[in-house]
Structure formats: C-alpha cells, structure tokens
Amino acid sequence: MYDGSKILAGLIVFLALVTFPFWNNFGAKEWKQPELKLPPKEVATQCIESKEYMREQHMKILDDWRDQVVREGKRIYIAKRDHKEYQMSLQNTCMKCHDDKEKFCDKCHTTASVSPYCWDCHIAPKAKGN
Amino acid sequence: MNAFYGLFIVCALALAALVGVGGGGMTGLFAVAIPYAAVAIFVVGFALKVMCWAKSPVPFRIPTTGGQQKSLDWIPYARYDNPVNSRDTVVRMILEVLTFRSLFRNTTAVLGKTPDGKPQVGYFSEKWLWLAAILFHYSFLLIVIRHMRFFTEPVPLPIQWLDWADSILQIYSPTLYQTNLLFLAGLGWLLARRLLYPQIRYISNAADYFALFLIIGIALSGIYMRYVAKVDIVSIKQFTMSLVMFSPVVPKEIAPSFFVHLFLVCVLLAYFPFSKLMHLGGVFLSPTRNLPNDSRIHHHENPWNPKIKPHSYEAYEDDFREAMVEAGLPVVKQLEEEA
Known part of the structure; x- marks a missing residue:
C-alpha cells in the first residue's frame, strides 16, 4: 500500500460518517411514536376528517384554509367524510379541542424536526387541560 | 438512445418497487432485505474499492502547470496551483474538493469566423457546468444531512437549524425546501447538457444517463411524497428508526410511494461502488491534484524498482x-x- 495510513484514516472517517444512523442508535431497542394527548370524550368524539387523513394532510388543510379565509373570504369547510360544516379556523376549530399545543402539535413536529410557521401569527391558546 | 436506456431502467426499477409493495405483498423484501443489503454493499464495496486504489503504485509527480512553477527565488510562483510542499498541496486539495476548482477552468470549443471570413476554432470559458455541479452536490449534501431527522431522537440542533434554514422562505405547507429546487435545477442542467450538445451527447453512455435519471427519480419521488401525495411522516420515522436499530417494523400507514423512494435510494447505494459515482472517494486520490510539484527538489525513487547495489x-x-x-x-x- 502506498500512503496507506493517510488513505486508511480518510476511509475510516468516511465510513464512520456514513454509518452514523446505525451507531447513533446503537443499543436502543425500539422507537415509539409520540403519544398525543387527545381531547376527552365529553369535548369531542371525532375530528373533522379521519385520523389517517388528518395525519397525512393536516398541513395541506391548514394551508388551504389560510388561503380561503384570508384571500377569498370563505369560512365554511365541508368535511369530506360526513359533509358536516366547520368553521375554517385554526384557533376556533382545531384548537377548541386540541387546546394544548405542547401536548399535541409539538409532539410530532419536534420529532420530525418541523417548525410550522403557524405560530408566527397565531398565538396558541392557554391549555384548558382538555 | 443511451438516454432512453437509462430512463427505461430507472422507470422499471420504480415500477418494480411500486408493484412489489403495492400489489405483490413483497414489503418484507423491499422494506427490510434490500435496504440492509444495499447498505452492506455500499460500505464494503466502497472500502474495497478504495483499498484497491491504495494498493496501486503512486505515479511520478504530474506537474499540471496551472500556474508558474517554483524556480529561482526572485520569480514569484503560483503557490496553490503549483505547490511544492504538503501544506500548499492540502490547500489545493481543499479548494478542489470544496469548490471544484478544476471544473471552474472548464472551456468550451466554438467554431467561429475570423474577420476575413475563414472558419476558426475558439475556446471560451464555460461556467454553467461548474454552477450546476456546485448546486447539485451541495444540495445533495444538505438533503442527506437533513434526512438525519429520520434517524435521530432527539433530533440534534444543527439538523433542526438546517431544516429551518432550508425552509426559510415559508412557502406552502409543508414548507418548500430551497435545496429541492436547487437540486433539480442542477440535475436538470447536468442532464440537459448531455442531451443538447451534440459533442457531449456523442460521448454520453447509458451509465451516464442512468446515474442522472436515478438521482432525478429519487428527488422526484421524495418531492412527490412531501408536496403532492403526503405521507404519514411519523410512521415513516418509526420504520427508519427500527431499521437502524436492527429490529425492523413496517407500519401499515406507510404509502407505497415511500417504498419507491426507498428502493431507488437502495439501488443508488448498491450501484455506487461500481460506478463513476465513486469519484466521491476518487477525487481525494487524484494524482494531478494531491502530489506536490517537487520533482526537482526531491529525488523520486520508483517504489517498485528492484534493489540493485551500485x-x-x-x-x-x-x-x-x-x-x-x-x-x-x-x-x-x-x-x-x-x-
């Protein structure tokens, strides 16, 4: 080998960087999805759409709502699931039930390293302990 | 034609993953077996390739004179273009690896005319390739680092900062990453130049297009998941975390489009050590860049010469x-x- 020590050192550093996901979690057995604090039954029994739909699309819904309300003045959302009418509002609809940002929104956003800009304008309501 | 081969193979691979997971019930294969195999091939293949290169003899100094060579003391010489010691050579290497300095010198040949109407070949500086390469490579690096949010808990602050900075324009929700656009812009030009310029089209092989289409496929499948289809990201994190903890769990909520993305990444990893993409390691072993031009200062002895007594x-x-x-x-x- 020629310049073996230098090449080997570089190779080891590279492989250490590449295998970061593995050694970073070395020894851990399992990663559990964050547990969300859902509103109690007497406050609400269902969300505007199904759980799966909300998990995947809530950011799209909020983005659409923002555009509809602010730019077009429309405030009524008709649910895809049961055609019920809801007011398009983060604070008055979503957070009426999911009132604790830290125990609901932030749980997944933190683990997914997402920082939504909702809170640049909106102020999260004080948690009522729902 | 070569372009079609490359495009066809990538489309076939994407379709294989889609059919295999979506309808074929081969989730175990595509979600567990192939990712582990791909990472193993990448790590072992990369190491073996570099070791193989390390075993080949270092050639005699190749003084590619991008600048004035060091000669008499009163003649100023190009320190970093024509270094004579290791320190300056390291600077040259850093500039090469981080700023693609050689590519910056890229020229293009143009057939023009002299004032009296005769045809004449002219050479002009051509920076578009360099620009596309820089955009592509740095975006790719940032995208890979950004993806570490799926493999860490808690997500380290630098990765959170990167995520925040990358989506700083606050367009759309989920927020648009600037690197996604720059990545596609870079890739787009790298592909377009192969298709548009006849000279480059002539020297482009199927392997050149395959690598490009594969990475474009990875980018588009990722963009599709984030901005169009939307996937359950926390379930995906559960899957990726279980994968790196060697106890794979595949939550049912994950959409097939994710497995297309994953499979194309696996193909890229497994293909990497055998392809031209190995310039990732090879750039560090470029003899014209990493050897100081000191052949007039130090006696160079051929390392494989037999020992002959005088x-x-x-x-x-x-x-x-x-x-x-x-x-x-x-x-x-x-x-x-x-x-």
Whole structure:
C-alpha cells in the first residue's frame, strides 16, 4: 500500500460518517411514536376528517384554509367524510379541542424536526387541560 | 438512445418497487432485505474499492502547470496551483474538493469566423457546468444531512437549524425546501447538457444517463411524497428508526410511494461502488491534484524498482581483470599491480 495510513484514516472517517444512523442508535431497542394527548370524550368524539387523513394532510388543510379565509373570504369547510360544516379556523376549530399545543402539535413536529410557521401569527391558546 | 436506456431502467426499477409493495405483498423484501443489503454493499464495496486504489503504485509527480512553477527565488510562483510542499498541496486539495476548482477552468470549443471570413476554432470559458455541479452536490449534501431527522431522537440542533434554514422562505405547507429546487435545477442542467450538445451527447453512455435519471427519480419521488401525495411522516420515522436499530417494523400507514423512494435510494447505494459515482472517494486520490510539484527538489525513487547495489567500474574490473587482459581489453590496474 502506498500512503496507506493517510488513505486508511480518510476511509475510516468516511465510513464512520456514513454509518452514523446505525451507531447513533446503537443499543436502543425500539422507537415509539409520540403519544398525543387527545381531547376527552365529553369535548369531542371525532375530528373533522379521519385520523389517517388528518395525519397525512393536516398541513395541506391548514394551508388551504389560510388561503380561503384570508384571500377569498370563505369560512365554511365541508368535511369530506360526513359533509358536516366547520368553521375554517385554526384557533376556533382545531384548537377548541386540541387546546394544548405542547401536548399535541409539538409532539410530532419536534420529532420530525418541523417548525410550522403557524405560530408566527397565531398565538396558541392557554391549555384548558382538555 | 443511451438516454432512453437509462430512463427505461430507472422507470422499471420504480415500477418494480411500486408493484412489489403495492400489489405483490413483497414489503418484507423491499422494506427490510434490500435496504440492509444495499447498505452492506455500499460500505464494503466502497472500502474495497478504495483499498484497491491504495494498493496501486503512486505515479511520478504530474506537474499540471496551472500556474508558474517554483524556480529561482526572485520569480514569484503560483503557490496553490503549483505547490511544492504538503501544506500548499492540502490547500489545493481543499479548494478542489470544496469548490471544484478544476471544473471552474472548464472551456468550451466554438467554431467561429475570423474577420476575413475563414472558419476558426475558439475556446471560451464555460461556467454553467461548474454552477450546476456546485448546486447539485451541495444540495445533495444538505438533503442527506437533513434526512438525519429520520434517524435521530432527539433530533440534534444543527439538523433542526438546517431544516429551518432550508425552509426559510415559508412557502406552502409543508414548507418548500430551497435545496429541492436547487437540486433539480442542477440535475436538470447536468442532464440537459448531455442531451443538447451534440459533442457531449456523442460521448454520453447509458451509465451516464442512468446515474442522472436515478438521482432525478429519487428527488422526484421524495418531492412527490412531501408536496403532492403526503405521507404519514411519523410512521415513516418509526420504520427508519427500527431499521437502524436492527429490529425492523413496517407500519401499515406507510404509502407505497415511500417504498419507491426507498428502493431507488437502495439501488443508488448498491450501484455506487461500481460506478463513476465513486469519484466521491476518487477525487481525494487524484494524482494531478494531491502530489506536490517537487520533482526537482526531491529525488523520486520508483517504489517498485528492484534493489540493485551500485557496482563501480573499479569493482567491475577487479571482478573480471584476468578475463579482460586475456581478451586484450585495456585495464586501469595491471595484473602485476594487483598482486
């Protein structure tokens, strides 16, 4: 080998960087999805759409709502699931039930390293302990 | 035609993953077996390739004179273009690896006309390739680092900062990453130049297009998941975390489009050590970049030369004096003197 020590050192550093996901979690057995604090039954029994739909699309819904309300003045959302009418509002609809940002929104956003800009304008309501 | 081969293979691979997971029920294969195999091939293949390169002899200094060579003390020389010591060579390497300095010197040949109407070849600086390469490579690096949010808990602050900075324009929700656009812009030009310029099209092989289409496929499948289809990202994190903890779990909520993305990444990893993409490791072993131009300062000995002891003429004559005298050859020391 020629310049073996230098090449080997570089190779080891590279492989250490590449295998970061593995050694970073070395020894851990399992990663559990964050547990969300859902509103109690007497406050609400269902969300505007199904759980799966909300998990995947809530950011799209909020983005659409923002555009509809602010730019077009429309405030009524008709649910895809049961055609019920809801007011398009983060604070008055979503957070009426999911009132604790830290125990609901932030749980997944933190683990997914997402920082939504909702809170640049909106102020999260004080948690009522729902 | 070569472009179609590359495009066809990538489409077939994407379709294989889609059919395999979506309808074929081969989730175990595409979600568990293939990712582990791909990472193993990448790590072992990369290491073996570099070790193989390390075993080949280092050539004689190749003084690619991008600048004035060091000669007399009063002639200023190009320190980083034509370095004579390791320190300056390291600077040259850093500039090469981080800023693609060689590519910055890229020229293009243009057939023009002299003032009196005769055809003449002219060479012009061509920076678009460099720009596309820089955009592509740095975006790719940032995208890979950003993806570490799926493999860490808690997500380290630098990765959170990167995520925040990358989506700082606050367009759309989920927020648009700037690197996604720059990545596609870079890739787009790298592909377009192969298709548009006849000279480059002529020297482009299927492998050149395959690598491009594969990475474009990875980018588009990722963009599709984030901005169009939307996937359950926390379930995906559960899957990726279980994968790196060696106890794979595949939540049912994950959409097939994710597995297309994952499979294309696996293909890229497994293909990497055998392809031109190995310039990732190879750039560090470029003999024209990593060797100082000191062939007039240090004696270079060929490392594979056999060891030959010096044999002076006097010693030679001592060995063969009698035979030389017998053959009538003149000798310095006579036979009598020796005795």
